[in-house]
């Protein structure tokens with residue numbers, strides 16, 4: 001529902017139409033009936049007595065009366081039926097106590113109340129970036145403003161019943177007079193609309209129209225005005241009116257107007273300023289104080305006169321007001337400082353997602369429906385968005401990212417952007433983002449950048465940024481499919497050495513893929529060791545067994561990753577090592593790992609579940625789909641492999657995890673070439689969190705290893721993403737009931753020889769692994785040829 005400016009000329013147009021219709025038609029029914037009844041006697045008697053003439057006239061008048069009464073009754077019934085039908089929804093539509101809410105879109109979050117029950121609590125109110133409106137209660141609006149509007153728009157406002165019979169009749173006579181003579185009887189048109197009628201027009205947005213429809217609308221409007229007046233006090237009506245009147249541009253309501261024109265609140269305006277605001281609304285372009293100050297001042301001074309004549313101000317006050325210059329504040333953009341609202345990163349995301357879905361689904365079935373129209377509707381439609389934000393998670397994320405202690409800023413001075421040679425060299429620093437989801441696919445929290453958030457709906461690195469994900473990709477397709485397809489198990493051994501691929505010159509590369517350590521062990525290595533240490537060599541061999549095509553289709557079709565390129569990403573480097581053409585957002589990466597914490601299931605990601613209009617009609621319902629992406633057994637085996645990353649010797653984020661006494665956790669690190677991107681995905685039985693760290697400019701973090709190192713370097717910081725994961729989870733899970741990942745019946749624990757990966761025999765070094773029940777495993781021969789110690 002959009003606001004329209006108040007008008008006061010509705011009655012005039014209407015009366016013209018009424019008059020025109022009356023003039024074109026004969027008085028309905030009467031003459032024809034009179035001729036018919038007198039006709040047959042004409043030739044029989046040449047002389048008619050006076051009595052007979054009188055009788056005929058009487059019968060004629062009686063017939064006319066009857067016809068008029070019948071027609072009048074029919075018309076009255078028709079009008080009543082029309083009005084009843086047309087005003088059926090009025091109790092909601094014209095509920096002034098709900099009017100403020102009808103224009104304000106509110107995001108709700110689910111909270112657990114004191115009784116342990118979930119309930120929806122207001123999370124954020126949205127302020128349109130375009131519409132400038134601030135609702136104020138009547139006692140915070142200067143009496144000068146109230147008096148100025150009443151004096152000029154509706155001087156008998158406080159005493160009439162919502163509709164002024166006298167004014168409507170006078171306006172009609174005035175219009176008839178103008179039609180006959182070409183000029184108004186009173187010298188100018190008379191406004192027939194009361195403040196109630198103008199308010200109804202503002203709320204319903206119904207335009208005046210001509211002909212029968214215009215007449216019907218006028219009747220409906222009068223009916224509504226009287227009903228409104230019966231239901232609400234004059235104060236409530238005036239408050240609603242003053243808060244909804246249209247002013248210049250996108251400004252609506254007297255508070256926004258006072259801010260805009262005079263740089264003050266509506267509570268503090270002078271008599272002259274109050275009259276100025278009241279002067280604009282009748283015709284905001286004609287009486288625009290910036291572009292038409294002379295016309296504006298003429299009308300302002302008239303209003304001051306009306307205020308004085310009606311006893312609201314003294315003659316001396318009026319004279320002082322007339323002498324006052326306009327004194328407008330410098331015209332600013334519509335982004336008035338008073339209406340700025342700071343949205344969280346979550347709010348930014350849910351706004352984007354709702355707009356996307358509104359555009360796609362067009363729930364109102366409107367024509368010319370586009371992003372702009374959907375955006376206007378979102379901000380001004382009084383929507384209720386039931387969001388998935390977990391305020392505890394969101395707050396914890398915001399606090400950790402605001403402080404930013406886990407991420408060295410590593411400034412690069414005099415940075416000259418190679419993509420923008422005209423750019424002035426500047427200093428760039430690192431950035432970081434984080435996303436937390438739960439196993440219902442709900443976005444619980446997101447942070448799109450470090451430090452204080454500076455703008456609404458700026459670039460959100462948590463959900464909008466696409467960057468290569470490095471080794472976290474190994475957990476997306478290669479390893480889970482290798483296990484799911486029974487190509488490998490927990491302790492299968494593969495060669496830690498280069499993987500032969502073409503060098504493009506007819507030869508074979510012997511340096512690909514490199515491990516992050518820069519070394520190959522040239523020995524058979526278990527999947528357990530390889531995943532824990534993130535060895536590229538072994539992962540590539542697993543991916544080769546699964547095949548790039550199978551990995552690609554799984555990532556795209558089953559996990560729903562939208563950014564993969566069919567032409568360039570169906571290969572080992574993209575599908576195993578994350579060297580994809582574009583990349584993934586932290587949000588998508590978290591989604592891809594969900595299966596390891598939820599028995600192999602993946603649920604589609606969303607930041608809201610339902611959107612309703614302010615009257616409670618559901619206009620969007622999120623389609624939430626759960627897919628069994630991999631077997632429950634595979635998910636648990638992967639879960640235990642990822643556990644080793646945080647808990648076992650040699651794990652790439654060993655020792656950095658949430659308090660294991662509260663909740664278990666698993667994770668995976670990922671780094672792209674030259675430390676351009678440093679990723680971490682961590683899971684607990686309740687949440688999945690993904691973090692990214694790097695430069696927006698995609699530059700290498702040359703000093704990364706001076707601050708962070710995976711192995712024992714004493715005082716150096718641990719993995720930044722894992723550290724943030726540990727802190728956020730320890731904060732939000734501190735008081736939670738402990739939830740565990742239970743081993744499914746389809747998986748069993750078993751010992752393995754850490755050298756051969758087979759079932760150990762006497763003398764084998766042992767580890768404990770997790771295997772599908774019934775999987776075929778060999779028995780170690782006890783000859784450890786590849787054991788460097790052997």
Ligand SMILES: [Zn+2]
Nearest residue numbers: 753756764780
């Ligand atoms: Zn052995």
